[in-house]
Amino acid sequence: MKKTIIAGAAGAILALGAGSSLAAAPADWSKVAAKDITLFYPGVSPLEWIQKGTEHGGARALKKGETCAGCHDEEAADMGKKMVSGQKIEPTPIAGKAASIPVKVQAAHDGSNLYLRFSWKQPAASGAPKMDEKNPVKIAFMLESGGKVALADESGCWASCHLDSRTMPGAADTKTKYVKEASLADGRYYDLHQWRSGENKGYDGYVADKRVMEGGSALVSAEGKQDGDNWTVVFTRKFTGGEGDVALEAGKTYNFGFAIHDDNAHGRFHHVSLGYKLGIDAKADVTAAKQ
Template sequence: MKKTITAGLVGALLAGMTGAAMAAAPDWSKVPAKDITVFYPGVSPIEWITKGTDHGGARGMKKGETCADCHHSETTDMGKKMASGQKIEPTPIAGKAPAIPVKVQAARDADNLYVRFSWKQPPASGAAKMDAKNPVKVAFMLEAGGKVELADLGGCWSTCHVDSRTMPGAAETKLKYVKGGSLADGKFYDLYQWRSGEKKGFNGYVADKRVMEGGQALVSADGKLDGDTWTVVFARKLAGGEGDVALESGKTYNFGFAIHDDSAAGRFHHVSLGYKLGIDTSADITAAK
């Protein structure tokens, strides 16, 4: 009887804590949304992006223009060219969605940042499932101070290299990385991911290699499919530990995200261009109290 009472009390306490945590979440109906279309990128690593003979935008980047400056309104058309195999995709997947329109919201309280993604589920391609365990994965990355080369211009693209796994001819053991990446020097991306099948979140980083766990900032990551609409919400502490970008009021951070739809894996995802996340300050996406 004593054990039963104790278990009941603990259960009630945990339920109360969960309710309090949910009550502290933002009222998303009052948080502005940024419309960002993620697109299928094909084989477009950073080496391709910065090579002027392959990518005309390389000249603009040398002048300080961001990828979003040129392509924010063109992502759907870009995705169509690559998903169809018309451009930089040697192994197109029939029926692959070329792009996915996403609503992105962010808010914060005294301790946490909340980021919410919502989108309509595209039709399935019918292709073999690369990650049968997880029909959908959502990830976002943050970078502070522009210490990662080209992070200010291309968002997460500096983690995508021609020799990374699932690129044509690359070794499967070669993970995403940052050229000259170093946690000690602050040259890294802070990484968060939610997986639909495993129903859990991950908090890692990308420096000299990608590490999916070990971060200390993630509070929760939850997602659900309601009808044909996915909603995924991350909560992370404003402060963090090794591999976490510490967030401060009045500052902006490089921000990008990706959706692995249709049980995709590796580079066969949909990606955003690079944007800015502002904490209490104007940016592409602003997280305010």
Template sequence: MKKTMIAGALGVVCAIGFSAAHAAPPADWSKVAATSITLFYPGVSPMEWITKGTEHGGARALKKGDTCADCHSDETDKMGQLISSGEKIEPTPIAGKAGFIPVKVQAAHDGDTLYLRFSWKQPKASGAAKMDDKNPMKIAFMLDQGKVAMADQSGCWASCHKDSRTMPGAADSKKKYVKDGSVSGGVFYDLLQWRSGEKKGFDGHVADTRVMEGGKALASAEGKLDGDTWSVVFARKFAGGEGDVALAAGKTYNFGFAIHDDHAAGRFHHVSLGYTLGIDAKADITAAKQ
């Protein structure tokens, strides 16, 4: 597909360019409603931890059907500060690492393409060694169509396990995965990511393992750092291919996102709780047709 510039969009490099037939994202994002979501540093809190009642008090609420956001949406900043300091579930704290990142999320669509815009103030660098020397920042979001177990309660946590790489004692070769993951069976997260250093977007999925390519839905991913403020815009087609969740008006999807700030890699990121994304449908974040 021939790459072209997107009028009015932020950033200059696309993962996969728009064709001339595609409409541009909203020309004035200030007219699109924004949802404030605070990402927090999760430390060592894999799925096995949050479902173990002897270690996580909310395990009983999860078994009753409550969501992580039901209990924690108003305290993610405090949780992040507590964990990043090493006071709880972080055996190797990083001095100076931000405990949380407040982010504004905006969504819109044109009947064919979903546009998601994330904006936030870049936290102060910790000064720690660079885990990913190529990328000062990475941002990713995941979608589930209702088939990943507990994705509706825990967001992205269903892909986070104690034996995944960068977890204490885990093999470096073990990537993220979901229980009973199967692309053909629809049991997977649709994963899209943008990397600031490589200035490139990725369209993959998480099923029995994480794959960073192969998706056909990502139309573009662009980012820009203006002073100390990041803005990243994803354009994602409703229809895709294998490993892409098909989007449709009137439907809602389980949604979560993460930012790898300060050259972070693996679990050393900031994450959201689980939310819902609606296409012309009531949800935590609603993409209305423009």
């Protein structure tokens, strides 16, 4: 695995690359359609909370199969304001923390590799103590195939977030994200990819009965660039991989969600997306068309 740092006047490009040298992201991303998705600060809203009708008004709709994005897509920024301020489900608000982060998401493929590009303007720093000293920014996305994880079709990645996971109030620090009744063999898991700015490193793992950050073989590269206040991160991922890697096929869609740990945050103190669909040559919220 090769790691390079390329410095330039416009900023720094941080890259991790491995695998096929033939993999090449689109040369002109301006020709690739972009989906605007607002990430929001979620406070203490784990899977158990969104299913509790006395706390979450959408619990009944969720039981009927309606999606979180179907109800909340246009109000994500407003939800973030309520939670980041402590007005709702946040017992320890952080003064000055951003309520939401608007992100442009682009996707493409070449028949063998998926390319995902995320771009956003970095919010102002809160001034709070740094939770993750090494990494000012982390970005991760998860994929799930076929709705095998209960509620993945409706809630995206929320089925991996639980009340007893680390950094939740009163939870053990050793408990990571997990999926109930997880099974790698039966496809009940989330495929996880992450890029960390300070470590200059990409991770290829999964979330099953626990979160595993390494061991996958689908990630070819993860590259991040900061240009002033603007971030751009591009993941290159093979269609197929190893254990914990969801196999991708043209004509199919996959449950898709992502999160950004901004301002040296860790654990639940991130900004998250609702659940969306990623299509490979298939109509979806985000569609990867062949280039």
